[in-house]
Structure formats: C-alpha cells, structure tokens
Amino acid sequence: MSGLVLGGLAARVSHAQDLYGVSALTEGAGMVRIAPGEFRMGAGDSNPDEQPVHRVRITRPFEIGKFEVTQAQWAGVLADAHPRPGITLQNSQGQEVSLEPSHFKGPALPVESVSWDDVQLFLARLNTRDPSHHYRLPTEAEWEYACGPSNQPGWTEQTSDGHTHAVGQLAPNTRGLFDMQGNVAEWVHDWYGRGYYAVSPENDPAGPEAGSYRVFRGGSWLDAEKRCHPAFRGFDFPVNRVYNVGFRVVRTVT
Numbered sequence: 001m002s003g004l005v006l007g008g009l010a011a012r013v014s015h016a017q018d019l020y021g022v023s024a025l026t027e028g029a030g031m032v033r034i035a036p037g038e039f040r041m042g043a044g045d046s047n048p049d050e051q052p053v054h055r056v057r058i059t060r061p062f063e064i065g066k067f068e069v070t071q072a073q074w075a076g077v078l079a080d081a082h083p084r085p086g087i088t089l090q091n092s093q094g095q096e097v098s099l100e101p102s103h104f105k106g107p108a109l110p111v112e113s114v115s116w117d118d119v120q121l122f123l124a125r126l127n128t129r130d131p132s133h134h135y136r137l138p139t140e141a142e143w144e145y146a147c148g149p150s151n152q153p154g155w156t157e158q159t160s161d162g163h164t165h166a167v168g169q170l171a172p173n174t175r176g177l178f179d180m181q182g183n184v185a186e187w188v189h190d191w192y193g194r195g196y197y198a199v200s201p202e203n204d205p206a207g208p209e210a211g212s213y214r215v216f217r218g219g220s221w222l223d224a225e226k227r228c229h230p231a232f233r234g235f236d237f238p239v240n241r242v243y244n245v246g247f248r249v250v251r252t253v254t
Contacts, residue, residue, distance in 0.1 A: 020070040020108045020167055022077055025249060026130040031063040032176050034146050041144055042197055043231035049194050050231045056141050057203045064138060064146050065248035067167035067178050068186060069122075072107035074114070075099045077125050091117040093239055103243035108166035110184045110246040116214040116238035119187055119247050126249070133251040137189040139206045140233070142250060143217045147180045147230040148173050154182025156228050160221035164244075181228040184246035185220040192235035213237060220244035 024030025038057040043050040078089060078099055089097040101113045114122075119137065126135045138146065152173045155165050160182070168178045190207025192215045200207075207215070213235035219228030222244040227234075236242060 020067060020072050022073050022129075024067075025065065025073060025126065025135070025251075026133075028063070030066050031251065032066055032146075033061060033063050034058075034142070034175065035061055037145070039145050039149070041141060041231070043229070046229075046231060047233070049197070049233055052197055054197055054200065055202060056145070056200075056205060058142060058145050059203050060252070062138075062142060063251045064142070064177065065250075066172070066176060068110035068184055068246050068248045070107060070167055071100070071102050071105070071109055071111045074101075074111040074122060077122055077129065089121065091115070091121045093117050095239065097121055101241065102164075104164045106166065109164050110167055110179070112164065112184045112246045113241045113243045114246065115241045116187050116236075118241070123249070132254060134254050135249050135251045137187055137247060138250040139204070140188050140190045140215055140217065141205045143186070143188050144230055146175055146177060147218070148175060149230065150174070151229050152181050154179055154219070154228055155221045156182045156219065156225045157221070157223055158225055162221070164221050179218075181218050181230070182223070183221055184218075184244055185216040185223070185234055186218050187214060187216050187245060187247040190215045192233070216245050 019030065036058050038055060040053050041056040042053040044053045091097050097118050102109065102111050103113050123135050154170060164183055170178065172178045173180055191211030192213040193208040193211060196208055216234045216236065217232065219232055
C-alpha cells in the first residue's frame with residue numbers, strides 16, 4: 001500500500017510540474033501554438049485608448065504560455081545552481097530581484113510584484129537555459145489576438161475573494177489559454193502610446209519605439225469585471241512592482 005501511495009504522490013508531483021514547473025515552458029507542454037491570422041484590435045465602446053478599432057495581421061506563428069508564469073517557474077529559472085556569497089540577482093536598472101517576490105505565496109500561483117525590468121532578467125535566463133527557442137513577452141497585438149474576441153470569465157474583484165488563484169482553475173479560452181482575463185494582469189512588450197492605435201502598422205505592430213510606460217493586459221483579481229476584457233489596456237513604469245501584475249511568455253524557434 002505504501003508503494004501505491006508513494007507512486008500516486010510521485011505522479012501528482014510530476015503532473016503539477018508538467019503544469020507549472022520550468023519544464024512546462026522549455027519542453028513545450030505548457031505552450032500553445034498560435035497560427036498567423038488577422039483580427040480587429042481594440043474596442044469601439046470602451047476607453048479612448050482602446051480606439052479606433054483597427055485591422056491587425058499577425059504574419060508569423062508563435063507559441064504562448066497556457067498559463068501565467070508561476071512562482072515555481074520564476075524561482076526555478078532564476079535560481080543559481082552554483083550560488084556565490086554576496087552575489088545578488090539584479091535587473092538592468094541595478095535593482096535586486098527576488099526569487100520569491102510575490103505578495104500571495106504558492107508555487108502554482110502566478111508570480112506577481114515583478115517589474116517589467118525584472119521580467120527581462122527572467123527571459124534572459126530562460127533563453128540561456130533553452131537556446132533552441134527565443135523567449136520574450138508577447139506584443140499587445142499578439143496578446144489580444146491570442147485572447148480572442150469573446151469575454152472569458154476570470155478571477156476579478158467580484159470573484160477572487162481578494163487574492164490570486166492557482167493557474168488553470170477556470171475554463172480556458174477557445175485557444176486553450178487560461179486566465180487571460182483576471183487573476184493577474186500581464187506585462188507585454190510594448191511601450192504605451194495613447195494615440196498609437198491610430199497610426200500603428202497593419203502587420204505585426206509592436207508599439208511605439210519609446211515611451212515612459214510599459215503596457216499590461218487582461219485585468220486582474222483586483223479589477224472590476226468590466227476592466228477584464230480582451231481590449232483593456234493598463235500601463236505603468238517599467239521599474240514598478242505591483243501585486244496584481246505578472247506575465248506569460250511567448251516563444252519562437254531560433
């Protein structure tokens with residue numbers, strides 16, 4: 001009986017790692033392939049910076065995380081196998097980066113309280129670990145395209161009970177992606193530009209060339225449901241760490 005119990009535990013641990021461990025990213029079990037296509041980006045009946053609605057064409061395939069990056073993945077990628085005394089992790093701004101930054105703790109919970117600059121360190125480490133792929137943040141256009149046009153109920157102010165939840169607990173969207181709306185908002189690649197939609201290119205827009213703020217998408221556990229829709233745009237300084245903002249990764253073959 002004890003062997004059966006231990007075997008069952010090992011299977012559960014293995015399954016959990018398949019869902020929210022580092023191997024889910026590097027081995028692809030936690031990624032969904034998105035084919036090229038076009039869609040109407042923005043919302044005509046919402047905030048001014050979500051207008052005008054405009055046609056966008058995604059010309060290249062990419063893979064995107066099924067789940068928001070978890071705390072287990074964050075620590076697993078950033079942990080140094082050979083730590084040296086007195087050496088700390090730092091982002092490009094010289095800020096120390098923690099292995100356990102999140103306000104709400106749990107290996108299957110999405111990592112949060114990480115800045116856009118912190119995320120770049122995570123991505124650099126992940127790219128070193130898996131040189132066969134290039135890992136990055138999705139562009140706004142890729143994120144909204146992957147999210148799809150229909151609203152998917154998520155962990156919002158009305159349903160979250162005031163905290164984040166383990167990834168993948170609610171139904172996925174039509175592409176098989178979980179928590180695109182709610183739980184944590186998600187950093188994307190782009191600088192924020194209020195009037196950018198009016199001048200953005202039709203093919204593969206990647207945001208303004210410079211700015212003061214970086215964009216996050218999807219709304220969070222802290223936001224009213226009306227803000228947790230596919231076209232919603234939030235933004236903050238790239239150095240800021242907020243306990244309702246995390247991220248998910250995109251990867252392409254190198």
